[in-house]
Amino acid sequence: SGSGLPLMVQRTLAKQVTLIERIGKGRYGEVWRGSWYADSVAVKIFFSRDEASWRRETEIYSTVMLRHDNILAYVGSDMTSRNSCTQLWLITHFHPLGSLYEHLSRSTLTRHQMMLICLSIVNGLLHLHTDIHGTQGKPAIAHRDIKSKNILVKVNGECCIADLGLAVTRQHVAAELTHNPRQGTKRYMSPEALDQSMNVRCFEAYRKCDVYALALVLWEVTRRVAPAREHRAPFSELAPADPSFDDMRKIVCTDNARPAPPDDPHPTMVGMASLMRECWHQNASVRLPALRIKKTLLKLAAADCA
Numbered sequence: 001s002g003s004g005l006p007l008m009v010q011r012t013l014a015k016q017v018t019l020i021e022r023i024g025k026g027r028y029g030e031v032w033r034g035s036w037y038a039d040s041v042a043v044k045i046f047f048s049r050d051e052a053s054w055r056r057e058t059e060i061y062s063t064v065m066l067r068h069d070n071i072l073a074y075v076g077s078d079m080t081s082r083n084s085c086t087q088l089w090l091i092t093h094f095h096p097l098g099s100l101y102e103h104l105s106r107s108t109l110t111r112h113q114m115m116l117i118c119l120s121i122v123n124g125l126l127h128l129h130t131d132i133h134g135t136q137g138k139p140a141i142a143h144r145d146i147k148s149k150n151i152l153v154k155v156n157g158e159c160c161i162a163d164l165g166l167a168v169t170r171q172h173v174a175a176e177l178t179h180n181p182r183q184g185t186k187r188y189m190s191p192e193a194l195d196q197s198m199n200v201r202c203f204e205a206y207r208k209c210d211v212y213a214l215a216l217v218l219w220e221v222t223r224r225v226a227p228a229r230e231h232r233a234p235f236s237e238l239a240p241a242d243p244s245f246d247d248m249r250k251i252v253c254t255d256n257a258r259p260a261p262p263d264d265p266h267p268t269m270v271g272m273a274s275l276m277r278e279c280w281h282q283n284a285s286v287r288l289p290a291l292r293i294k295k296t297l298l299k300l301a302a303a304d305c306a
């Protein structure tokens with residue numbers, strides 16, 4: 001070959017990946033389990049109408065050194081043309097236990113398992129939210145679509161955060177590059193996003209929205225600790241299956257409703273209940289930053305072991 005590169009290197013990544021089985025399907029497109037040489041990979045195939053999400057996720061993963069145990073690991077992106085139809089692929093590590101949503105639907109948890117799940121999610125969110133300077137540095141990133149379906153469960157019992165298709169950095173916010181035809185998931189939208197009182201030009205405001213959504217995820221996880229209740233999406237008893245913006249605004253802003261935290265008197269669960277109340281507070285400015293949430297969880301975990 002002319003370039004002197006081995007033929008394999010010239011091929012696109014997508015051509016090296018074999019799709020094995022479809023493991024998910026939704027409004028975003030599809031997810032497949034595939035193989036890439038000796039590795040299992042997950043391939044997310046975006047609908048071409050959601051090209052903005054593919055572009056943003058690819059941009060974030062390829063410009064930012066984002067390697068963290070609690071962030072889904074990136075393998076590569078590819079844009080290919082198949083019978084004049086554009087295919088957008090995002091290739092990542094594969095996690096056989098699937099999403100936290102699926103895991104909670106299948107399994108009840110010990111307090112220890114609950115803690116590992118919650119701490120690892122907060123650790124991932126803290127890494128995203130933090131500005132790190134230096135050569136291995138990264139800008140602060142807000143996720144904007146935190147929910148149990150966008151969190152994956154690893155075989156070691158920890159979780160990792162996936163789907164950076166709506167994510168923004170301070171630079172994106174400053175340059176008003178926050179627009180995406182896709183919105184965050186309405187069920188997990190913060191009161192200030194729902195009543196449109198949020199300052200969309202302020203990066204910090206997006207981090208506060210992530211913390212609100214995180215609190216709802218913590219609630220979903222705590223429900224599955226013995227004496228476990230059935231897994232439920234937040235607001236399932238108040239909102240219809242695919243709630244509209246107005247449905248959620250009435251529930252979250254007008255009625256100021258929140259899920260009922262566990263009423264287990266165990267000190268760890270009492271601590272979890274008070275933590276989620278602080279994180280889904282109507283007033284975004286009093287919600288805890290990710291570092292404070294992590295420290296609170298570490299304290300609860302240490303007391304539970306003592």
Ligand code: ADE
Nearest residue numbers: 031042093094095096098
């Ligand atoms: N579902 C969505 N992304 C996935 C992944 N990376 N591994 C397993 N299941 C997934």
